Amino acid sequence: MNICVCIKQVPDTNEIKVDPVTHTLIRKGVPSIVNPFDMYAQEVGVRLKEKSGGRLVVISMGPPQAAQALRSCLAVGADAAYLISSRSFGGSDTLATSYILSESIKAVEEKEGARFDLILCGKQATDGDTAQVGPEIAEHLDLPQVTYALDIIEKDGGIQVKREQDAGYDMIATKLPAVVTVVKLPYEPRYPTLKTRMGAKKKEIPVLTEAEIPTIDLAMCGLKGSPTRVKKTYSPVREKHGVKISGKDPVQAAGEMVEFLADAKLL
């Protein structure tokens, strides 16, 4: 099975800061990692490849430093990596991002000399957080899609996907090729070893610009190809409604709390 995994480099922090003027992420001084859901997607892909053979290719659209993220995937089972990078792609919203990735997938298929049977994405990226890119890639490529996957099993020439639900799981069967987005798994992705890290360092990561993606329409890329605009970003104001009873004898404090709750008509 030939697999393509889309990975995004994201800031390694829970506190995403946004430039108040440009409304873009402040990345300076913030270390980067591979989006954690994408590492789960890659692990699912590597396990499938180990079972049934084929090749696993990772792609990422981003600035030149996103090559680091691709290299870390090469160290944990990916066979090849391509960086999709051009000034024309900067400022893309999810629609433009998914369009560029879809056209890149076709260009990578040409370079690899084979179609992908499966395109894997993480459920969502921890910075933009929209969870739109995976499903939009499926739409652009006119492929079936399954979201929130916990497991993928090859069956009857297609796949069966164990899909996370609020109250249990769905088992969804689909033919291939298909797009699947992956959630947090009940196990951790594998770690690189010194040997696999050294191997990954030696691999070349081709950079694809619009020149290498012949079908791409630049009018659908970057800021000008993006129908959404971030007009304003702000953090919600934290309102302090709590009352702290401290420095007292516990029995006395409990009594005061009961009194307080009774006054507030909560008891």
Ligand SMILES: Cc1cc2nc3c(=O)[nH]c(=O)nc-3n(C[C@H](O)[C@H](O)[C@H](O)COP(=O)(O)OP(=O)(O)OC[C@H]3O[C@@H](n4cnc5c(N)ncnc54)[C@H](O)[C@@H]3O)c2cc1C
């Ligand atoms: C504060 C802020 C708000 C934003 N709001 C919006 C908005 O409302 N609407 C909008 O359209 N865009 C918005 N964007 C832009 C959005 O972050 C980018 O378009 C981004 O490239 C894709 O969206 P996402 O991070 O939400 O990805 P998701 O849709 O959450 O990502 C899902 C999966 O798609 C794959 N993927 C995503 N991006 C890439 C990539 N560059 N390369 C490879 N694989 C990838 C990964 O597998 C990832 O796990 C916003 C950005 C910022 C900073």
